[in-house]
Amino acid sequence: MKPPESPTTPEHGEREAPPAVSVCVLQKRADFLKAARARRVAMPGFILQARKRGADEAEGIRIGYTCSKKVGNAVARNRAKRRLREIARELLATQGQAGYDYVLIGRRLETATRPYQILLADLEKALRKIHQPRPRK
Numbered sequence: 001m002k003p004p005e006s007p008t009t010p011e012h013g014e015r016e017a018p019p020a021v022s023v024c025v026l027q028k029r030a031d032f033l034k035a036a037r038a039r040r041v042a043m044p045g046f047i048l049q050a051r052k053r054g055a056d057e058a059e060g061i062r063i064g065y066t067c068s069k070k071v072g073n074a075v076a077r078n079r080a081k082r083r084l085r086e087i088a089r090e091l092l093a094t095q096g097q098a099g100y101d102y103v104l105i106g107r108r109l110e111t112a113t114r115p116y117q118i119l120l121a122d123l124e125k126a127l128r129k130i131h132q133p134r135p136r137k
Contacts, residue, residue, distance in 0.1 A: 022061065023093060047104075084104040
């Protein structure tokens with residue numbers, strides 16, 4: 001017996017899959033340190049750091065997640081990182097820019113307890129701020 005075929009259009013309440021964009025996870029400490037020296041935007045639920053990579057570095061979008069022990073015990077840190085991974089999965093493929101490294105840093109209490117839709121809106125706003133041209137002095 002064959003499993004039922006999945007519908008080609010999303011059902012009511014389901015989201016359409018984002019377009020295929022190469023999104024890799026940062027794992028090397030050096031990449032996190034480079035992002036820490038780059039531009040950052042603080043939002044109530046998290047901090048977003050982003051840096052434009054050089055032409056000789058990796059392609060696509062790269063994302064990293066971090067939560068220090070200030071966020072809480074291992075359960076709280078993992079919950080915060082899961083929520084950060086989910087908002088990044090939803091938005092970065094469509095609103096992130098290729099050639100950038102992004103790092104999402106969890107905040108104590110806020111990342112785990114902030115309503116999900118508000119976290120999504122915060123990430124959209126942070127991405128707009130990060131990609132705005134800086135004013136010249």
